[in-house]
Amino acid sequence: MTASSGQSGTFGRRVAAVFSTKVVAFALAFATTIVISRILGKEGKGAYVNVMLVPGLLGAIGVFGLPNAINYFSARGTSLRGLLGAGIAFTAILSAILIPLLWLSLPWTQTTIFSDAAKAYPDELRIVLLVIPAALLSSFGMAVLFGRQQVRTYSAILIGQGLITFMLSTILVAVFRLGVPGAVVSSVAVTWLLAIADVVAVGRLAMREPGGKRVSFRGLAGYGFRIYPASVTGYFNYRIDVILMPVLLVGNAGALGLYSMAVTMAELVFYIPDSVTMIFLPRIAGLSKEDADELVPRVSRLTVLLTGLAALALIPAAWVGIHLVLPGFSECLPAFYILLPAVMSLSLSKVMTSYIAGRGRPGLVSVGSASAVAANIAANVILIPRLGIEGASIASLISYTVSAAILVSASSRLSRNSILSMIVPGREEARTLAAGVRRAARQARRRKSGVEAGTPT
Numbered sequence: 001m002t003a004s005s006g007q008s009g010t011f012g013r014r015v016a017a018v019f020s021t022k023v024v025a026f027a028l029a030f031a032t033t034i035v036i037s038r039i040l041g042k043e044g045k046g047a048y049v050n051v052m053l054v055p056g057l058l059g060a061i062g063v064f065g066l067p068n069a070i071n072y073f074s075a076r077g078t079s080l081r082g083l084l085g086a087g088i089a090f091t092a093i094l095s096a097i098l099i100p101l102l103w104l105s106l107p108w109t110q111t112t113i114f115s116d117a118a119k120a121y122p123d124e125l126r127i128v129l130l131v132i133p134a135a136l137l138s139s140f141g142m143a144v145l146f147g148r149q150q151v152r153t154y155s156a157i158l159i160g161q162g163l164i165t166f167m168l169s170t171i172l173v174a175v176f177r178l179g180v181p182g183a184v185v186s187s188v189a190v191t192w193l194l195a196i197a198d199v200v201a202v203g204r205l206a207m208r209e210p211g212g213k214r215v216s217f218r219g220l221a222g223y224g225f226r227i228y229p230a231s232v233t234g235y236f237n238y239r240i241d242v243i244l245m246p247v248l249l250v251g252n253a254g255a256l257g258l259y260s261m262a263v264t265m266a267e268l269v270f271y272i273p274d275s276v277t278m279i280f281l282p283r284i285a286g287l288s289k290e291d292a293d294e295l296v297p298r299v300s301r302l303t304v305l306l307t308g309l310a311a312l313a314l315i316p317a318a319w320v321g322i323h324l325v326l327p328g329f330s331e332c333l334p335a336f337y338i339l340l341p342a343v344m345s346l347s348l349s350k351v352m353t354s355y356i357a358g359r360g361r362p363g364l365v366s367v368g369s370a371s372a373v374a375a376n377i378a379a380n381v382i383l384i385p386r387l388g389i390e391g392a393s394i395a396s397l398i399s400y401t402v403s404a405a406i407l408v409s410a411s412s413r414l415s416r417n418s419i420l421s422m423i424v425p426g427r428e429e430a431r432t433l434a435a436g437v438r439r440a441a442r443q444a445r446r447r448k449s450g451v452e453a454g455t456p457t
Contacts, residue, residue, distance in 0.1 A: 051124050145201060
């Protein structure tokens with residue numbers, strides 16, 4: 001076995017491990033969504049999504065690309081102890097700024113970006129501020145773990161988060177019938193538990209790896225500020241439809257609940273490119289230019305193939321699942337179908353973003369992301385009042401395709417690979433997929449044989 005094939009095998013196993021973890025986490029998250037949706041209904045689910053939107057919005061605006069910077073420098077061997085200290089310091093500083101800012105802006109935001117259903121929960125809008133420090137700390141901790149390729153630790157934390165979320169949401173929302181306040185309290189508590197788990201995991205890893213390059217706060221800030229426009233516009237590109245929907249569809253309280261269900265189902269397909277890019281960016285950051293340029297088209301083509309197959313398989317599964325379990329949400333299916341090709345475009349954007357940022361060129365990512373969010377805002381303003389949640393899905397398809405076109409073109413120039421070599425799967429990808437299926441089948445048979453051999457007769 002050559003070094004290259006060994007590295008490819010390690011990369012594939014790590015991607016498969018992350019994806020498997022995300023599938024399990026999705027199953028738990030979807031079970032939580034079913035519980036919340038059945039108890040709260042379309043209007044209550046929409047109010048909950050709306051209430052929880054603000055911390056994410058302010059966090060995206062206020063983190064200045066620092067999680068991306070920590071991920072990049074973690075992959076390049078920077079001291080874990082130093083990165084942990086930097087993450088804690090950034091959390092303290094940003095929380096001291098963001099929490100008062102959000103508190104003071106609540107009277108304005110309540111009259112602008114919140115739906116009528118969400119306005120009925122003013123206390124919950126303040127309670128949710130407690131999420132901000134935990135979310136920041138968690139994002140910095142996860143960035144360190146991603147950079148060091150700590151897949152097992154990441155998997156354990158993510159699955160634990162899903163289990164606790166399901167149990168706590170079921171207790172507070174389904175058993176005690178606390179409604180939207182119970183769902184909010186559950187989210188706040190789980191986010192804090194996740195942050196603690198991340199800090200403990202990074203601290204233990206730092207004890208095992210005490211060396212590393214010295215942390216440069218100037219280097220972290222420089223990288224972060226260069227990718228910051230992409231972080232902000234990227235967040236808005238994913239969430240602008242949810243922000244605009246209560247404003248553009250006044251009087252339709254259930255629309256946001258329906259749309260959030262469509263997005264939740266489509267995100268299962270998104271887990272494929274997301275799993276690839278979590279491993280791909282730190283991998284690119286640690287490779288030579290020549291090796292990175294050779295790897296990007298192969299990873300991109302395989303990601304497109306896997307994402308497309310998953311999207312096709314999910315169509316009948318979603319139809320059956322919604323009609324059997326949540327028939328009251330069947331109106332979300334047309335929007336869901338439109339979101340599937342949007343996720344295909346998004347998968348390309350994610351891979352190209354990881355390649356470009358891993359090469360140390362985050363400014364190019366910002367150009368593509370800014371163009372996409374401009375297209376997204378314009379399309380949402382035009383389409384949502386006319387087509388409702390289907391219009392929001394079409395806007396996502398347009399913006400994600402714009403982003404993919406720009407980033408694929410930039411990656412093609414940067415790597416000297418043709419555009420078609422980035423997006424069109426061929427026999428190599430089919431053989432790789434078939435080999436992976438055969439390998440998984442052999443491993444399953446071995447596990448089954450081992451279990452049967454150990455079972456007493």
